[in-house]
Amino acid sequence: MDFQHLNHLEVRQIYNFIAVVQAGNNFTEAAKRLGIHQPNLTQSIQALEKSLSAVSKTSDIKLFERTKRPIELTEAGKAFFKEVQLALMHLERAIAQVQQASLGQIGRLILGLNNAVANSILPEVLQEFQKQFPNVELELREVRIQQEIQMLKNCELDVVFQRSPSFDRNDPDLESQILLNEYFVVALPTNHALAKQKNTEISLKALANETIILPPIDVLPFYGEVITLCRKIGFEPKIASNIRVTGVVVLLSLVVSGKGISILPNHVQILHREGVIYKVLKDATLTRQIAAVWRKKNSSMVLPNFLKVIEEIIYLRDAW
Numbered sequence: 001m002d003f004q005h006l007n008h009l010e011v012r013q014i015y016n017f018i019a020v021v022q023a024g025n026n027f028t029e030a031a032k033r034l035g036i037h038q039p040n041l042t043q044s045i046q047a048l049e050k051s052l053s054a055v056s057k058t059s060d061i062k063l064f065e066r067t068k069r070p071i072e073l074t075e076a077g078k079a080f081f082k083e084v085q086l087a088l089m090h091l092e093r094a095i096a097q098v099q100q101a102s103l104g105q106i107g108r109l110i111l112g113l114n115n116a117v118a119n120s121i122l123p124e125v126l127q128e129f130q131k132q133f134p135n136v137e138l139e140l141r142e143v144r145i146q147q148e149i150q151m152l153k154n155c156e157l158d159v160v161f162q163r164s165p166s167f168d169r170n171d172p173d174l175e176s177q178i179l180l181n182e183y184f185v186v187a188l189p190t191n192h193a194l195a196k197q198k199n200t201e202i203s204l205k206a207l208a209n210e211t212i213i214l215p216p217i218d219v220l221p222f223y224g225e226v227i228t229l230c231r232k233i234g235f236e237p238k239i240a241s242n243i244r245v246t247g248v249v250v251l252l253s254l255v256v257s258g259k260g261i262s263i264l265p266n267h268v269q270i271l272h273r274e275g276v277i278y279k280v281l282k283d284a285t286l287t288r289q290i291a292a293v294w295r296k297k298n299s300s301m302v303l304p305n306f307l308k309v310i311e312e313i314i315y316l317r318d319a320w
Helices: 011-022 027-034 038-056 075-102 122-132 145-153 221-233 248-256 266-271 302-319
Strands: 107-113 136-142 159-163 174-189 201-203 211-213 261-265 276-282 287-295
Touching: 011 027, 011 038, 011 075, 027 038, 107 145, 107 302, 122 136, 122 302, 145 159, 145 174, 145 287, 159 174, 174 248, 174 266, 174 302, 211 248, 248 261, 248 266, 248 276, 261 266, 266 276, 287 302
Parallel strands: 107 136, 107 159, 201 276, 211 261
Antiparallel strands: 159 287, 174 261, 174 276, 174 287
């Protein structure tokens, strides 16, 4: 829409007009409320009438019938008063919106998610963020780990949650913040001999004769460290090579069915899968970090607020 023909209308004149109407069409009272001299107010209204006449290309538009006592609005004045109130309300709303947007209180943020963060810190972060910024729209996308960083760089996502070492911490285009450190647990069927032991921890060496079901290493290269650790301890792990599973839920179902045991990050314990017992893997330096990753040049005003909430949650957890 072209609003160029309105460029000589002044908001101050319109505001003065509304003040006169709200003062019962009394110029003296309106001038007192506005803190200006009555002649200045009269000149302002006359200038507004002249501008409206020029805009509409109609000669001599009058907003007030000055020949009557008390002064009354003309039909043109009544129509203008009705519509201009709505216009100023929209202008006021636009100003409020731009202020909120500049503070990141409204807007949209797209998050790339995976199981590791969805089953751990994410629910807490989302709850607190929505509490503090209820008018921000969050779009949650579950994406493959291999796609996250490229989607982030392509501006398809604003924040992703990556497991180390899945992304390059020295990438000049990215920034990151460590959220949590994961440790690993052994998932056993409840009828397994190791599951029946009272100890809540289990050594990696105790798995020497067990068939181990792991996610594919080409999908999750981190699991190559499991094989490396087994070899360091002195045994070649029996990896179920004829089973390829990328989903945790399906993998746990295979554990329940007795196809083997599995070594998984500790966040899986939240699933409470019936038929599965979890035991902490001890004497094995098997840990990894989960980090929030974002573009350095992301111009979103919402992003700093989201990252601040993450910091608050991490601080509270550490303090606890």
